[in-house]
Amino acid sequence: MTAAEPPFAQVRWCVLGRTAGGAVEALDLADGAGSVTLSKEEFPGWIAEREAGGAPRWVWSDTASWLPPLLTAGVRVERCHDLRLSHAILQRSELVRDPAPLRAAVEWEAGATAPAEPTSAPMLFELEDPAESTRSVPHGVDAALAEFARQRAALAAAHAPARLQLLLAAESAGAIVAAELEAAGVPWDAAEHDRLLRETLGPRPATGEKPARMVEVGAEVRAALGDPRASLDSPPKLLRALRAAGVDVGSTSRWELAEHEHPVIAPLLHYKKLARLFTANGWAWIDEWVRDGRYRPVYVPGGVVTGRWASSGGGALQLPRQLRTALRADPGWTLITADVAQLEPRVLAAMAGDRAMAAAGSGTDLYAGVVASGAVATRDEAKIAVLGAMYGSTTGDSGRLVPRLRRSFPAAMRLVDHAAEVGEQGGVVSTWLGRSSPEPGPEWRELQARASLPSATSRDEERARRAAREYGRFTRNFVVQGTAAEWALAWLAELRLRLAEIDPGPVAAPASGPVFERRPHLVFFLHDEIIVHAPVERAEAAAEAVRAAAITAGRRLFGEIPVDFPLDLRISERSGKG
DNA sequence: CAAGGTTGCGCG
DNA sequence: AAAGCGCGCAACCTTG
Known part of the structure; x- marks a missing residue:
């Protein structure tokens, strides 16, 4: 059982900052000692040592820029305080009595920093056009200390500090989960995806060509329209063709077409279905987003005003249900898929x-x-x-x-x-x-x-x-x-800590990758649904962690109340039906 | 021809 | 043009 969020003053905070030279400065707020400077090479090992001996809560500018290199080095962290995400919440929260100091610190109003690309040459790119790169928050230790002080002051004087503190902890944990999801990737059976595409669309067409099945169905549509040259991919042109054929619609959207009776409707809806699959999640999508058996979408924690995550690249939040059968566990592993009912x-x-x-x-x-x-x-x-x-x-x-x-x-x-x-x-x-x-x-x-x-x-x-x-x-x-979204963050936060406590046992480890991948780990999150990838021998333990985390999430937010959050939970090799 | 807007559809 | 919220993305189309 993981402890509830401790009072602010009892948390052991350790503030991290980067120097201009790429070294890391660390300042443990609990021990009163001065700051430690670490080289880039020393840094992961130093973090790992502290994680092993009573993990502090790392205070850093932006999880998306700090955590990926640690995960690559095989270092997992337990908790953090993400200054950028916390700033965004606090400067706008009604519970904060005086948001002025936070709002004045405009340098903290920036988007997430993309993790450093180890292979490419981002430095050159930046030198060529500094204005081009998205503005990032400050990464130095002094800026971090100043912002952290503003945030603590805002919390100390807030109307319901315990709630806000829980929110910041959950938001920060979400940022860790997002980085871990990206590091782990979704186990993806590209061959199954390809089989599905061939079955539905026909063989992969040459670049710029349409798949055979789309061509056939398109011909049926044009025949029904009595217009052999009708354009099906341009809504305005298609609309004109439909009206010319006597279908009185105001738009070409699916729901409106479905309300009419005409020989063109059925083949047209079929065509749209095929076109969507081909353009949004076809072979080009596999080429771009799936590599070495992993689908790696980009998540944006806190990207939606309501606090939901957004995504930017890969379309993780729009994965068609149709394709879920391609989401498949590694050999010796299995998937735990769970979502909350209503x-x-x-x-x-x-x-x-x-x-x-x-x-x-x-x-x-x-x-x-x-x-x-x-x-x-x-x-x-x-x-x-x-x-x-x-x-x-x-x-x-x-x-x-x-x-x-x-x-x-x-x-x-x-x-x-x-x-x-x-x-x-x-x-x-x-x-x-x-x-x-x-x-x-x-x-x-x-x-x-x-x-x-x-x-x-x-x-x-x-x-x-x-x-x-x-x-x-x-x-x-x-x-x-x-x-x-807050409930879901609390669920995620609790779940990843519980999964980390499961003894991995003698599992067939994935050949490479971050250490946490050798244990049951999260691979997918979508608003009210999670997927955990776990060794078959640990599936039950992982499923139990998923259930227990849901119960804890409800209690953390609402206390002891008669509302429960039942899960639909399945354990299977493939995430889709069957 | 690049940027920005619109349409339509995928997800919760 | 979803009755009713929140998103991202691809393709088309207009604008400068």
Whole structure:
């Protein structure tokens, strides 16, 4: 059992910085001794020694620039404090009473630094065009100490320091997980992927050519249109061709096409499906993103305003379900795939302290519980209503069903309705742990101001109202999506520590790579889903760690409450169905 | 012809 | 043109 987040003052902090010459300066805040200077070569070994003897919490500028070289050197760290990510949270958090000092430190408002490329020559590139490279946060030890002092002061005076501290710890742990995921890579069966592509599209075509199956289906579409030269890949041209053939659509999107009956519809939808697979996840994708049996996408922790991760390269967050069968364990290893059933409504029930909604979620299917509560008649209706409540639906089936939830789950509905009201008035809302929403921009404010002027037209008023509602839907969803992201970070953070405690045993180690890969380790994360790669003999232990971490995550955030977070968990060689 | 915007679809 | 949130990416198309 991992200990809960200790009080700030009891953590052993060790601040790291880089010198201009590439050496590392380390300052242990606990022992009062001066700083130590380490050469690039000494650095990983020095970190490893300290990790072995009561790991401190490393305070560093940016996990994405510090951790990859350590992982390459075979050194794993237990915990860190990521100054860049913490800065982003604190300078905007409503819980921070005086954000001015943080906001004044504008040098800390920068994107992640790409890890140093050991093989290429990034230095030359930078010298050629320094403005070209993305701005990075400061990496020196003095800048780190100054920023860390600002952050500690902000936390010490914050409204709910324990929550914010948990958030910063979870966010930082997420940054470690992202670096480890990138180092480990997703075990990917390129041959299976290729087989799937051939089966669906035909043999790999020459560069610039379309696969045979796309050509065939395209011909069927043109025949049905009665236009042998119709362009299928340009939406405006396709739209004109469809209308000429008598299909009265306003766009060429799938959902709208599906509503019409015409011989062209079926082959066209088929063509679009093939085109998507070919362009987004075809052979070119394999060439670019899969090497030596590993798919290595790029994650961006904290990349979404709500606190969700984003991705930048490789499209990890859009991997089609269709391709999951190519996600395959190494020989002697297996995959543990787990996702949380209805994470967001469960998080909402917990935040709102809504006993009725908690009761609805007491089984494994919250939507079935909503039906049982009598609010709606079917599971489909329950799903539409619950999603509509969190997204702010006002029309259609969803808008019609939401009011029924208001009667059955008043506390939960009050919470999201209130978040929406605040947003409509241009205010700020916060997640459970204190990540706050951005304020609406100047354009939004002007729109609102113009609508309240005596000279305002009804058009001005309508536009302002629409913009206000739109922002309200954003803040409504922000509190739920953002708190769900916090739960997921806590799950990840807890899980990686538990996995590291599992005795690896006599396993067939991957031939090379970071040491943590010889133990059960995370290989994939997608909002509410994780995949762990584990030696077959350790699959049960790893699965138990996944379950236990989910329970701990709920307790860390919400304490002892009657809301649980049940997992759908499978152990199998391939991640896809079957 | 490079940059930026739009469309459509993949994921949660 | 998703009724209703948050994203990334490829291709097409316009703009300068």
